[in-house]
Amino acid sequence: MTTSGGALVKAAPWNDPNARPYVQVDRITKSFGEFKAVDDVSLKIYKGEIFCLLGASGCGKTTLLRMLGGFETPSSGKIFIDGEDMTGVPPYERPVNMMFQSYALFPHMNVEQNVAFGLKQDGVAKSEIQDRVATMLGLVKLGDFAKRKPHQLSGGQRQRVALARSLVKRPKLLLLDEPLGALDKKLREHTQFELISLQDKLGVTFVVVTHDQEEAMTLASRIGVMNQGEIVQAGTPSEIYEFPSSKFVADFVGSVNMFEGKLIEDEPEYVRIGSDELGATIYVSHGISAPPEATVWAAVRPEKIFMSTAAPEGTDNVVRGAVQDIAYLGDLSIYLVKLPTGKVVRVTQPNTSRHAEAITWDQQVYLSWDATSPVVVTR
Amino acid sequence: MNTAGYMRRFGVTGRGLVVVLPYLWLLLFFVVPFVIVLKISFSDIDLAIPPYKPLLEWVGKNSLAIKLDFNNYAFLFTDRLYINAFLNSIKVAFISTVLCILIGYPMAYGIARAKPATRNLLLLLVILPFWTSLLLRVYAWIGLLKANGVINNVLIWLGVIQDPLTMLYTPFAMYIGIVYSYLPFFILPLYANLEKMDWQLLEAAEDLGCKPWQAFYKITLPLSRNGMLAGSMLVFIPAVGEFVIPALLGGPNALMIGRVLWDEFFSNRAWPVASAVAILLLILLVPFMMWYQSVQARESAGAR
Ligand SMILES: Nc1ncnc2c1ncn2[C@@H]1O[C@H](COP(=O)(O)OP(=O)(O)OP(=O)(O)O)[C@@H](O)[C@H]1O
Ligand SMILES: [Mg+2]
Numbered sequence: 001m002t003t004s005g006g007a008l009v010k011a012a013p014w015n016d017p018n019a020r021p022y023v024q025v026d027r028i029t030k031s032f033g034e035f036k037a038v039d040d041v042s043l044k045i046y047k048g049e050i051f052c053l054l055g056a057s058g059c060g061k062t063t064l065l066r067m068l069g070g071f072e073t074p075s076s077g078k079i080f081i082d083g084e085d086m087t088g089v090p091p092y093e094r095p096v097n098m099m100f101q102s103y104a105l106f107p108h109m110n111v112e113q114n115v116a117f118g119l120k121q122d123g124v125a126k127s128e129i130q131d132r133v134a135t136m137l138g139l140v141k142l143g144d145f146a147k148r149k150p151h152q153l154s155g156g157q158r159q160r161v162a163l164a165r166s167l168v169k170r171p172k173l174l175l176l177d178e179p180l181g182a183l184d185k186k187l188r189e190h191t192q193f194e195l196i197s198l199q200d201k202l203g204v205t206f207v208v209v210t211h212d213q214e215e216a217m218t219l220a221s222r223i224g225v226m227n228q229g230e231i232v233q234a235g236t237p238s239e240i241y242e243f244p245s246s247k248f249v250a251d252f253v254g255s256v257n258m259f260e261g262k263l264i265e266d267e268p269e270y271v272r273i274g275s276d277e278l279g280a281t282i283y284v285s286h287g288i289s290a291p292p293e294a295t296v297w298a299a300v301r302p303e304k305i306f307m308s309t310a311a312p313e314g315t316d317n318v319v320r321g322a323v324q325d326i327a328y329l330g331d332l333s334i335y336l337v338k339l340p341t342g343k344v345v346r347v348t349q350p351n352t353s354r355h356a357e358a359i360t361w362d363q364q365v366y367l368s369w370d371a372t373s374p375v376v377v378t379r
Numbered sequence: 380m381n382t383a384g385y386m387r388r389f390g391v392t393g394r395g396l397v398v399v400l401p402y403l404w405l406l407l408f409f410v411v412p413f414v415i416v417l418k419i420s421f422s423d424i425d426l427a428i429p430p431y432k433p434l435l436e437w438v439g440k441n442s443l444a445i446k447l448d449f450n451n452y453a454f455l456f457t458d459r460l461y462i463n464a465f466l467n468s469i470k471v472a473f474i475s476t477v478l479c480i481l482i483g484y485p486m487a488y489g490i491a492r493a494k495p496a497t498r499n500l501l502l503l504l505v506i507l508p509f510w511t512s513l514l515l516r517v518y519a520w521i522g523l524l525k526a527n528g529v530i531n532n533v534l535i536w537l538g539v540i541q542d543p544l545t546m547l548y549t550p551f552a553m554y555i556g557i558v559y560s561y562l563p564f565f566i567l568p569l570y571a572n573l574e575k576m577d578w579q580l581l582e583a584a585e586d587l588g589c590k591p592w593q594a595f596y597k598i599t600l601p602l603s604r605n606g607m608l609a610g611s612m613l614v615f616i617p618a619v620g621e622f623v624i625p626a627l628l629g630g631p632n633a634l635m636i637g638r639v640l641w642d643e644f645f646s647n648r649a650w651p652v653a654s655a656v657a658i659l660l661l662i663l664l665v666p667f668m669m670w671y672q673s674v675q676a677r678e679s680a681g682a683r
Contacts, residue, residue, distance in 0.1 A: 071582050091585040104583035108601050117597075118587030169587065 028077035039229035052216040055226030101177040103162040105150040283316035285371035304373040420654035451655040472618035483565040491573035548630025556624040565610035572606025612671035
């Protein structure tokens with residue numbers, strides 16, 4: 001898991017209350033009949049960002065993107081791009097290009113013509129069109145396929161044509177709907193870095209829809225996590241990963257061990273949580289705001305759990321269990337450890353040495369973690 | 380051995396039958412009549428029943444003579460009547476096709492873009508006229524168009540005109556009749572084509588800077604070309620040989636090849652000349668039919 005944000009927006013304008021957002025989504029709702037596909041979403045996206053909308057299938061990502069592109073009229077709320085109210089502005093007059101989830105390539109045109117379409121429409125000079133199309137096709141590694149029709153391409157190749165077609169116009173704002181879903185891992189990573197460098201070079205602002213959290217982590221300057229039409233948390237990849245604001249986000253981004261419990265000590269500097277599920281107390285070295293006696297959840301990432309055969313010191317943040325299953329992934333291994341309470345805890349350990357004194361099946365181990373590791377969420 | 384076994388022994392299988400049946404049909408109802416007409420077109424006219432001389436004749440004891448009379452064809456090119464009728468038929472069919480495109484395209488487009496529930500209703504309305512006979516519908520147009528017909532009466536009642544307009548027995552009435560009758564044949568194949576269209580392509584075009592009409596011109600129109608061609612052929616080909624509508628609505632001056640055929644056959648009893656006209660008409664239309672076939676093949680192959 002990469003947790004370093006991809007797009008480097010140096011100044012972090014989202015922390016600056018005076019910074020002017022490039023895209024401002026102001027309390028947008030979109031209803032289809034009774035059903036709210038997008039529910040009261042507000043967002044500020046700054047120039048040069050790669051903003052990822054991350055969420056499960058059907059949570060409203062495409063609908064939100066289509067409203068930015070002008071293909072869907074919001075039921076209520078407003079969208080501003082570069083300070084201008086976009087209400088009633090048709091797609092062809094917005095400084096925006098979109099890559100469609102279904103690609104929407106023109107079947108009667110070959111790859112080259114598809115990519116050149118937008119430039120031709122803008123009346124760009126012929127020689128320049130040729131240059132830019134050729135460069136773009138080189139970038140997405142489709143130079144040899146320029147004369148093919150879309151139905152003669154593989155899914156991944158089509159996706160790259162769609163990507164090239166939306167990039168070639170160098171819009172100020174690019175909307176990408178699942179831009180890399182059909183690519184294999186190598187090509188996906190390659191294209192991710194190409195997108196980032198392109199973004200650096202051209203200063204384009206990206207809004208990228210994805211349901212792949214790893215992709216979001218790699219690409220994004222910030223991630224907006226969506227659930228059932230709402231943005232549940234927006235922040236940098238590390239904020240989202242390290243400080244999820246809810247069970248949903250903690251669970252959705254990366255894998256996590258969630259221990260339900262009750263606050264037994266609530267001080268400004270620390271809290272202590274008693275968890276029946278864990279069979280131990282959890283000590284967290286920062287205060288939280290929750291009513292006393294409230295049910296809370298402590299989320300601990302698998303890579304932040306230490307596993308040892310010898311008992312660590314102290315009684316907080318320590319449990320004992322038996323190794324139930326091991327999955328070897330090469331760079332790291334995943335251990336599933338069953339606690340006496342029946343709860344199964346997921347632990348990952350890097351495989352640093354080739355002949356580690358191996359922990360094996362059914363072995364009794366101690367699990368422990370730092371007081372800074374758990375994130376406490378109240379919902 | 381049972382019957383099935385016998386049949387198989389002689390190469391008759393269920394699948395074979397399925398393949399053979401359409402050919403049998405074609406042979407019986409197309410090839411045989413065609414050969415008969417072809418034969419008559421080379422015969423001499425005769426005052427007899429049937430009114431032509433046989434092609435084959437026994438001369439002497441053991442020799443059979445074939446006598447082919449090409450005069451019937453030559454005759455068609457000497458009398459301007461026939462050439463004019465051919466040209467006029469093509470002109471009328473062409474104009475009717477253009478009118479069908481102009482009227483039918485928006486209709487097919489509207490149906491294809493309508494909500495599924497409305498779409499079925501609209502399609503039903505397009506097909507509905509087929510439930511009554513063509514002849515009845517053409518007679519209904521006479522009722523609408525004639526001097527004291529519905530349209531004139533309404534216009535006079537509204538005070539738009541004082542004297543009734545002459546509409547019946549004019550080219551205008553004939554075009555109304557043809558376009559009205561053939562419009563569904565244009566709309567249905569075009570609709571079938573448009574219905575398969577991915578409308579997101581239009582969004583993509585607009586996204587890339589096209590205004591809606593530009594998107595239509597650059598995306599929808601080229602992608603619906605095959606449907607449009609198929610529909611046009613279905614109007615053009617039968618309209619060239621159309622007889623009933625010009626005869627009933629077009630009046631005596633509507634010189635169309637179908638009319639000439641009828642006159643030669645029934646009034647002049649010149650079967651050989653009539654047959655030659657028919658054969659020539661067929662030859663004229665074969666390229667269009669072949670074109671239609673290739674368009675159809677391309678359409679069903681899915682390649683655009
Ligand atoms: N035109 C429409 N009419 C009715 N419901 C719609 C329409 N478009 C989308 N929806 C519904 O809105 C919800 C959100 O759809 P959307 O396409 O935005 O999801 P998504 O987050 O992009 O999902 P995926 O990851 O599968 O692409 C879905 O439940 C969908 O069924
Ligand atoms: Mg989607």
